Amino acid sequence: MxxxxxxxxxxxxxxxPDVMRLNAGVEVRRAAAGEAFAAVRQAAARLAEALRAAGIEAGDVRTTELSLGPEYEAYPKIAGYRAAQGVEAVVRDLSAADRVIDTVAGVGEEARLNGVTFEVSxxxxxxxxxxxxxxxxxxxxxxxxxxxxxxxxxxxxxxxxxxxxxxxxxxxxxxxxxxxxxxxxxxxxxxxxxxxxx
Missing domain, CATH: 3.30.110.170 (Protein of unknown function (DUF541), domain 1)
Known part of the structure; x- marks a missing residue:
């Protein structure tokens, strides 16, 4: 053998790297579940519009989270409802990275920035x-x-x-x-x- x-x-x-992936989203808290969900959807629409205005193509944005749930004052007493919608945006022009991040932050108090990653396309x-x-x-x-x-x-x-x-x-x-x-x-x-x- x-x-x-x-x-x-x-x-x-x-x-x-020549591409940045931005993980962002919106989050709201309201007294009623329906109010929270409606508010987060409105905030998400503002975020999507802001990303488009910053030059991000629709195909470079995807939803990564959509959640709605109760928050408790002391279980089982519900204090309100939290709703969140997360997105991942692909930034192909790294010279625009700071501008895109600032645009997300400018959406309002509902905006959340959850981090960035860089990669070679x-x-x-x-x-x-x-x-x-x-x-x-x-x-x-x-x-x-x-x-x-x-x-x-x-x-x-x-x-x-x-x-x-x-x-x-x-x-x-x-x-x-x-x-x-x-x-x-x-x-x-x-x-x-x-x-x-x-």
């Missing part, structure tokens, strides 16, 4: 570089083990790729003074398991 050696190589590439080229680095890393490891064992490294028997993680923020790029939001840089990582004849 042919002997084999299995190694895992890792490769990573740093890339500049087309990671293909960066992942290709990460794969090449991962495979080179695997080869170097296998060659070292073969040398340590006094053996000759044979042909590749199999290759299995695993995209280790999604984009991970690295604080490598500072925001310009006029901006409060910075995308920094993102690391795209790939791990590859390579089996060699040994």
């Amino acid at each position: 042919e002997q084999q050696i299995t190694v895992v190589g890792e490769g990573a590439v740093s890339a500049a 087309d990671p293909g080229q960066s992942l290709a570089q990460a794969r090449a680095r991962a495979f080179s890393d695997a080869t170097a490891r296998a060659e070292q083990y073969a040398e340590l064992a006094g053996r000759t490294l044979g042909q590749v028997v199999s290759v299995t790729e695993e995209v280790r993680s999604g984009p991970q923020p690295l604080m490598l790029a500072a925001a310009e003074a006029k901006d409060s939001v910075s995308p920094g840089r993102t690391t795209l990582s790939v791990a590859v398991r390579v089996v060699y004849a040994f």
Whole structure:
């Protein structure tokens, strides 16, 4: 039976994000459930209009939450009702990020900002570089083990790729003074398991 050696190589590439996902929404509290729901729907309509006015396309906005429920003074006594509607807006022009955030905050006291994430819209080229680095890393490891064992490294028997993680923020790029939001840089990582004849 042919002997084999299995190694895992890792490769990573740093890339500049070009898309921001903004998680926002509206929330209201009213004495009656119907009042709360009507009020949150009105606030959500104002938020949607504000996002459109800020240049966000309708297809780049999706609802992420729609909730209505009681709030208790002391269970089971209901003090009122809370209604919320959340949205995720994709900001494709990062130079407009601060303006979009300010627009959401300007919707009124019902507005909620729940965070932002940054990503690379087309990671293909960066992942290709990460794969090449991962495979080179695997080869170097296998060659070292073969040398340590006094053996000759044979042909590749199999290759299995695993995209280790999604984009991970690295604080490598500072925001310009006029901006409060910075995308920094993102690391795209790939791990590859390579089996060699040994």
